[in-house]
Amino acid sequence: MNIGEVSRASGLPAKTIRYYEDIGLLRPARGTNGHRDFSKQGAQSIDELLALKSTLETPVTRCHGDDRSDCPILDDLAGREMAKQ
Template identity: 30%
Template sequence: MKIGEVAKATGLSIKSIRYYHDIGLVQAERGDNGYREYSDAQLESLQFVQHCRELGFSIEECKDLLLLKHDPQRCASDVKRLASEHLKVLEQRMASLQALHAELSELVNQCHGGDSPECPIIEGLSGKSCCHH
């Protein structure tokens, strides 16, 4: 399967597929014509990586998960450990985003809008607000 067909099948850009090839994540075979040719197994690996990336795993984590996926001697506990560590990172990001949301929401609620130059949002962003955390 050629790279354009792989891109359509996976939803990945050709640039991403080439990048994954170049870093050794999922490498295609080169045909006699020099074009990359992807097997069904490589297509499946790219789909796996795409799903991992959608879940926010880093390239390095994707590499580790892909190695575990292809290791028939893998331990499920290793996979769970990687996923659990990533879940903790996501939970920390969510908590941070919730705090940012609360702060910005408070600033927006304090501002009455209108024609007055006084604006609690500008003051809050300048660090002069009472609700700055």
């Protein structure tokens, strides 16, 4: 699948898919012409990223809604210890 097909199937803009590739979340193969060639597994990875994003939206929204500079919810999810107060 090329990036346009993956974009249509996932509902994500091609720019977002390229960004995910740039930060290492996706690694599509490249054709001899240099174009991205997403496998079914690559397209499934995008679905998994979207599910993860949906799962994390609630704690992120709640964390940033209380005007605190730290975020115990996100620190816990990241495996970081909270600073002793």
